[in-house]
Amino acid sequence: MKYKVKESSKKLPDRRTFIQTLGSSCVLLLVPKFLFARENKKGAAWTYSNGYAPSEHYYGMGIDISKCIGCGRCANACKLENDVPREPFFFRTWVERYRIFEDGEVAIDSPNGAADGFKPGSAPEKNLVRNFFVPKICNQCDKPPCVQVCPVGATFKTPDGVVLVDSQYCIGCRYCIQACPYGARYLHPEKRVADKCTFCYHRIVKEKLPACVEVCPTQARIFGELEKKASPLVRFMRMNKISVLKPSLNTEPKVYYANFDMEVR
Ligand code: SF4
Ligand code: SF4
Secondary structure (H helix, E strand, C coil), rough: CCCCCCCCHHHHCHHHHHHHHCCCCCCCCCCCCHHHHHHHHHHCCCCCCCCCCCHHHCCCEEEEEEHCCCCCCCHHHHHHHHCCCCCCCCCEEEEEEEEEEECCEEEEEEEHHHCCCCCCCCCCCCCEEEEEEEEEEECCCCCHHHHHCCCCEEECCCCCCCCCECCCCCCCCHHHHHHCCCCHHHHHHHHEEEECCCCHHHCCCCCCCCCCHHHHHCCEEEEEECCCCCCCHHHHHHHCCCCCCCCCHCCCCEEEEEECCCCCC
16 A cells, blocks of 8 residues: 555644644643544644644554564563553554465464564474564554544544543443454453553653554564654655555554565454
């Protein structure tokens, strides 16, 4: 799929509009979601007390499948950073191993989401043709079905292109979990609210990288701006043939894969 700047992002108003609308007061990061939604519909932008202006950014992630070694440091760092339960089945990001055999069989596994890393096998597997790792994460879709189905507006999209869940409004109905075609959400067992990757929003508003990107030893994950020509992500997308997961669903994912294998689902 050829990358193009998303139309929706171009419509975002600038910081000046926001300042004109709300005066010089700053909106705190934890402002209730309903305020976010209303401001979005009105077309006003947001800003934060540290001067970060969401309307000046538009984020995505690149993943180079050929570079992933399945070490699982990303999945582990994410759990630590984001208070994701240690038990299996709860993940904001995970890594799948694909094994393709001579007879066409495709075996996919992801023990504990790869938070403990994949251990190298003791002997080469018979009839194995190829073997690779695919990091998965919320795709921060530009047209997110999870947002459309939320009955209370607790899940929403920010002007900088990140889909978030406001845990204060989430009623734990699981509609968004069922609506996500990528299996990127889970119900937090203690908080009883939907949870998913936020691109480590609390970090990126402070100009830090998401935890999974920071710890990746091979730079298989590239986080960055989609609308700034000099950004490493735009360069990555220019230099590689880019694919997204399930493009036929028209969710317009903003996680872009390089060296994609046609067997990846
Ligand atoms: S940390 Fe990097 S190399 Fe290791 S599993 Fe994650 S994406 Fe792959
Ligand atoms: S990947 Fe799933 S949870 Fe993430 S934005 Fe898309 S539909 Fe929503």
